[in-house]
Amino acid sequence: xxxxxxMVFAEIDTEIPLGIEAVTGLRTDYVHRGFQLxxxxxxxxxxxxxxxxxxxxxxxxxxxxxxxxxDFNETSSYLELGHSxxxxxxxxxxxxxxxxxxxxxxxxxxxxxxxxxxxxxxWRWRNELNFxxxxxxxxxxxxxxxxxxxxxxxxxxxxxxxSWVSDYLERDGLNDFHTRVTYTYALSxxxxxxxxxxxSIQIDDQDADDILYGGLWFEVIF
Numbered sequence: 001x002x003x004x005x006x007m008v009f010a011e012i013d014t015e016i017p018l019g020i021e022a023v024t025g026l027r028t029d030y031v032h033r034g035f036q037l038x039x040x041x042x043x044x045x046x047x048x049x050x051x052x053x054x055x056x057x058x059x060x061x062x063x064x065x066x067x068x069x070x071d072f073n074e075t076s077s078y079l080e081l082g083h084s085x086x087x088x089x090x091x092x093x094x095x096x097x098x099x100x101x102x103x104x105x106x107x108x109x110x111x112x113x114x115x116x117x118x119x120x121x122x123w124r125w126r127n128e129l130n131f132x133x134x135x136x137x138x139x140x141x142x143x144x145x146x147x148x149x150x151x152x153x154x155x156x157x158x159x160x161x162x163s164w165v166s167d168y169l170e171r172d173g174l175n176d177f178h179t180r181v182t183y184t185y186a187l188s189x190x191x192x193x194x195x196x197x198x199x200s201i202q203i204d205d206q207d208a209d210d211i212l213y214g215g216l217w218f219e220v221i222f
Contacts, residue, residue, distance in 0.1 A: 020048045020222055027215030030065060030072070031200050033139050034163060034176035036211050037103055038072040041065050055084045071102030088118040098134065105169060108134025122148050137168035139175075154185045174203040184219075192219045 023045040030038040043065035050058045059080040066073040076099070082092035093113055100107035114128040123146055130139040143161030150156060163175040180198035187193070194217040202208040 020046070022046050022220045022222075023217050025194075025215055025217035027213060029211055029213035030067075030074075031178075031198070031211050031213060032105065033141075033165070033168070034171075034178065034200050034202065034208075035105060035169065036200075036209075037074070037100075037105060038065070038067040038070060040068040041072070042068060057082045067102070073101045074103070074107070075099045076107075089115065090117075091115040094130075106134040108132070110134070122146055132168070135167075135169060138166040139168060140164040153187075154183065157182045157184070171205055175205075176203055177201045190221050192221075193217070194219060 023043075025043055027041055027043065028039070029036055030041045030043075043063060045061065045063040047059065047061040050060075052058055059082070060078070061080075062075075062077045064073075064075045076096060078094060078096040080092060080094040082090050084090050091114065094111070096110040096112070098107040098110065110130055110132050112128055112130040114126065116124060116126045118124050123144070126143045126145065128139075128141050128143075130141075132139060141161055141163040143159055145157060145159045147155060147157040157180075159178075159180045161178050163178065164173065165171050165175045168175070178198065178200045180196060182194050182196040184192050184194045195215070196217070197212070197214040199213070200211040202210055
């Protein structure tokens with residue numbers, strides 16, 4: 001559920017570009033891979049990206065989310081290695097660990113592979129395959145993203161994706177169709193606000209409810 005923002009890079013002594021982004025926010029529901037894990041929740045995220053070379057980058061992140069009026073909480077950390085195969089195509093692998101309490105999904109290690117293809121300046125197509133070792137399940141997701149600048153201080157992003165699962169908490173096959181719309185307004189080069197709305201429409205699980213949620217992120221880049 002990591003927030004994606006534009007990294008502002010600063011040169012350190014070794015001349016390796018380094019960017020750090022801190023995000024805190026409030027959301028009406030926390031949805032993870034089509035599962036509603038919590039209702040009103042507060043979250044905090046810290047992310048950094050290091051450019052290793054012209055073609056390779058390393059991203060690291062930490063996050064914590066807790067339900068405002070409930071037992072659910074989640075703390076996670078991740079590491080992602082990306083490689084640029086061409087100017088438009090990037091691929092890589094991720095390693096994530098999640099610790100959860102009061103959850104229908106167990107925590108544990110998660111191994112992932114991904115590709116990201118920039119169709120043009122406003123369209124991007126991302127695919128990911130994850131092996132969730134906490135529940136011994138497989139998650140496959142394909143997502144299309146459209147992003148457009150509205151002004152020199154704001155932009156809007158619309159995402160839509162389709163997911164498939166295997167042995168994921170007794171789910172098999174097509175999982176959900178999910179969307180998210182975000183609007184980001186930059187108060188300065190370092191501070192921005194991002195309200196968002198999203199949905200998860202269940203496909204094969206007739207017992208699960210479709211979910212509509214919203215929230216607000218406050219982002220600081222340094």
